[in-house]
Amino acid sequence: MMKPAVLTGEYFMTGDVACAEGALAAGCRFFGGYPITPATEIAERMASRLPQVEGCFIQMEDEIGAMAAVLGSSWAGVKSMTATSGPGFSLMMENIGLGICTETPCVVVNVQRGGPSTGLPTQGAQSDMMQARWGSHGHYEIIAIAPSSPQEIFYLTITAFNLSEKYRLPVLIMTDEIIGHMSEKVIIPEAKLIKTVSRPKPKGRKDRFKPFAPGPNGVAPMPAAGEGYNLHITGLTHDEKGYPVMTVEAQTEMMARITEKIQKNLDDIIRTDSYLLDDAEIVIVSYGVSARTSMAAVAEARKLGIKAGLLRLVTIWPFPEDQIRELADRVKGFVTVEINLGQIHREVERCAGGKVPIFLVGHPGGTLIHPDKVVKMLKEAF
Amino acid sequence: MQEISVTSKKQPRHPLDDLIRTDRIPHIWCPGCGIGTVFSSCLAALKESGIDLKKTVMVSGIGCSGRAAGYVKLDSFHTTHGRAIPFATGLKLANPELNIVVFSGDGDLFAIGGNHFIHAARRNMDMTVICVNNLNYGMTGGQVAATTPYMAKSTTTPAGNPETPFNLPLMAYASGATYVARWTMLHTRDLTDSITEALCKKGFSFIEVLSPCPVNYGRRNKQKPLDMLKLYQEKAIIKNHADPSKLDIDFEKGIILGKFIDLDRPTFIEHYDKIYRPSRLQENVSGLNS
Ligand SMILES: Cc1ncc(C[n+]2csc(CCOP(=O)(O)OP(=O)(O)O)c2C)c(N)n1
Ligand code: SF4
Ligand SMILES: [Mg+2]
Numbered sequence: 001m002m003k004p005a006v007l008t009g010e011y012f013m014t015g016d017v018a019c020a021e022g023a024l025a026a027g028c029r030f031f032g033g034y035p036i037t038p039a040t041e042i043a044e045r046m047a048s049r050l051p052q053v054e055g056c057f058i059q060m061e062d063e064i065g066a067m068a069a070v071l072g073s074s075w076a077g078v079k080s081m082t083a084t085s086g087p088g089f090s091l092m093m094e095n096i097g098l099g100i101c102t103e104t105p106c107v108v109v110n111v112q113r114g115g116p117s118t119g120l121p122t123q124g125a126q127s128d129m130m131q132a133r134w135g136s137h138g139h140y141e142i143i144a145i146a147p148s149s150p151q152e153i154f155y156l157t158i159t160a161f162n163l164s165e166k167y168r169l170p171v172l173i174m175t176d177e178i179i180g181h182m183s184e185k186v187i188i189p190e191a192k193l194i195k196t197v198s199r200p201k202p203k204g205r206k207d208r209f210k211p212f213a214p215g216p217n218g219v220a221p222m223p224a225a226g227e228g229y230n231l232h233i234t235g236l237t238h239d240e241k242g243y244p245v246m247t248v249e250a251q252t253e254m255m256a257r258i259t260e261k262i263q264k265n266l267d268d269i270i271r272t273d274s275y276l277l278d279d280a281e282i283v284i285v286s287y288g289v290s291a292r293t294s295m296a297a298v299a300e301a302r303k304l305g306i307k308a309g310l311l312r313l314v315t316i317w318p319f320p321e322d323q324i325r326e327l328a329d330r331v332k333g334f335v336t337v338e339i340n341l342g343q344i345h346r347e348v349e350r351c352a353g354g355k356v357p358i359f360l361v362g363h364p365g366g367t368l369i370h371p372d373k374v375v376k377m378l379k380e381a382f
Numbered sequence: 383m384q385e386i387s388v389t390s391k392k393q394p395r396h397p398l399d400d401l402i403r404t405d406r407i408p409h410i411w412c413p414g415c416g417i418g419t420v421f422s423s424c425l426a427a428l429k430e431s432g433i434d435l436k437k438t439v440m441v442s443g444i445g446c447s448g449r450a451a452g453y454v455k456l457d458s459f460h461t462t463h464g465r466a467i468p469f470a471t472g473l474k475l476a477n478p479e480l481n482i483v484v485f486s487g488d489g490d491l492f493a494i495g496g497n498h499f500i501h502a503a504r505r506n507m508d509m510t511v512i513c514v515n516n517l518n519y520g521m522t523g524g525q526v527a528a529t530t531p532y533m534a535k536s537t538t539t540p541a542g543n544p545e546t547p548f549n550l551p552l553m554a555y556a557s558g559a560t561y562v563a564r565w566t567m568l569h570t571r572d573l574t575d576s577i578t579e580a581l582c583k584k585g586f587s588f589i590e591v592l593s594p595c596p597v598n599y600g601r602r603n604k605q606k607p608l609d610m611l612k613l614y615q616e617k618a619i620i621k622n623h624a625d626p627s628k629l630d631i632d633f634e635k636g637i638i639l640g641k642f643i644d645l646d647r648p649t650f651i652e653h654y655d656k657i658y659r660p661s662r663l664q665e666n667v668s669g670l671n672s
Contacts, residue, residue: 060501066468095465232403
């Protein structure tokens with residue numbers, strides 16, 4: 001039975017389900033997945049919803065195949081997605097790299113759980129943040145975003161698709177078990193209020209078209225297979241035609257293209273949010289579910305007369321370096337709050353450049369960080 | 383005898399040139415390698431079949447055989463090692479109008495990519511898979527493969543292969559392929575006909591093509607470049623509809639070639655549409671974009 005892609009209304013929904021609904025609202029019509037806690041509910045929702053909107057769902061034989069199928073589907077011109085957790089994210093890494101190298105738009109959701117290895121399948125963590133940055137081999141730029149609520153995952157999934165289409169790369173949604181399994185109010189707006197972006201399409205003569213010749217914002221238009229362009233797409237280092245060229249010059253040129261399209265559009269890509277940051281002397285840097293912990297801690301600290309504020313990272317990668325640098329010039333210190341033992345913490349440290357002290361409130365994974373722990377740190381350290 | 387003259391005169395066009403990215407020639411394949419012959423059979427079959435080439439895509443994995451995608455003048459994807467089939471699965475599901483040809487090596491399709499092969503066959507995913515079986519990993523310098531004969535030498539089995547190779551047609555049949563054949567690159571006419579037939583056939587088709595790798599396999603197994611071809615000629619036994627369980631390659635007793643399986647069953651997309659998208663069947667919709 002056909003149903004609308006945008007289920008306008010007010011719901012009590014889990015983050016996982018809201019993520020699937022956000023994808024559909026963004027125009028996603030293909031999902032290739034493999035079950036894994038705590039991301040399975042995204043696949044399950046897509047399995048029942050996609051055929052209702054003329055889309056296609058397939059449960060692949062593993063996450064390697066799932067990621068490959070997502071890339072293939074994207075090259076057939078369809079907005080595509082997969083969702084997984086740590087072990088599956090590890091398996092997807094090689095093909096995420098193929099997506100980067102071949103500039104293939106798609107969205108990969110990681111509902112993080114405690115690791116390493118099988119770890120804590122049913123309990124949350126934020127410990128794949130560096131894997132999101134550097135997990136595939138080679139040097140590259142990536143976009144990763146971290147939602148803090150089911151409502152936000154709905155919107156940020158749309159954002160993720162829009163960014164992936166605009167900049168032609170896999171965009172990672174780095175959520176966690178807590179957000180994925182938490183039920184909250186989610187408002188789905190009317191379809192006409194949702195802005196969706198689709199990959200730039202080529203114009204002009206098909207026989208002269210070069211699939212990797214960048215347009216004005218550094219991104220090349222992208223045709224689909226079957227449109228008569230005789231595309232050649234390879235994970236080997238390639239020139240603007242897409243042909244393999246095994247030279248240092250070609251590598252330099254290709255690397256510039258795939259990194260600069262991100263580096264030169266940071267203002268368009270990076271989003272942060274803040275809470276009582278304007279007059280803050282101590283800045284908590286946090287993201288995802290831990291940003292909620294941190295918000296409670298800031299409110300509590302203010303009551304105690306501590307001038308704390310929160311910088312919530314919505315975009316994790318590319319990292320909001322300039323913002324941290326500017327803050328480092330005017331505040332007394334930073335506290336990073338995250339469910340790992342210091343991943344984004346090191347980034348904050350790097351950007352603060354030794355100007356002010358930086359502390360970590362981390363946790364090895366399996367549960368939320370209690371706001372009291374953050375308040376305690378604020379009291380003791382400053 | 384034909385006179386060979388070196389002049390600046392334009393070379394006549396080869397009948398398959400319009401299917402080749404001539405701007406990428408010379409290719410990487412070694413002298414004496416069989417891949418080029420399999421590739422040209424595939425191109426001839428693409429022409430012969432009459433399928434819409436604008437809607438035809440070649441997908442390869444990694445390896446010498448996998449380089450085919452880089453020379454064919456069609457939409458073509460050179461993916462990651464072992465992942466041509468799942469990549470092709472995504473293409474097909476997103477646009478069922480596309481004709482899909484997977485062209486890759488034995489290591490790519492049956493070692494690192496073996497799991498994808500059996501599942502695509504089980505699903506009867508509509509695609510034609512051509513495997514160049516050169517009995518080893520050519521590209522990386524001649525290591526043992528899942529197809530290397532027992533006791534054959536390779537760089538990683540210096541005293542002989544202690545493992546048993548796969549019977550590929552049996553595996554394809556057991557997994558659910560609806561078309562299964564085996565030829566050698568020497569049997570170009572049969573091979574071309576077989577690929578043509580597979581391209582026109584709905585469902586998961588598999589063609590194994592034995593092909594020499596004189597540089598890495600032949601050299602280590604006391605075979606001169608022509609020896610493998612002689613074996614193909616002398617030991618070939620054409621036996622259509624042979625029992626798939628009796629198709630182990632035996633270079634002494636004989637190599638059974640032919641079309642072994644040709645049957646019909648609904649494809650993944652046909653099942654999916656029937657169960658999940660009945661409205662699509664009525665309206666005869668093609669891509670997912672509509
Ligand atoms: C993940 C990964 N592992 C290993 C390799 C190295 N590698 C490249 S080609 C190849 C084997 C190819 O063998 P086959 O598929 O039989 O192709 P052939 O070269 O024999 O035609 C290997 C192991 C790789 N590219 N990627
Ligand atoms: S290494 Fe072997 S398979 Fe590869 S091109 Fe040379 S002869 Fe052919
Ligand atoms: Mg091989």
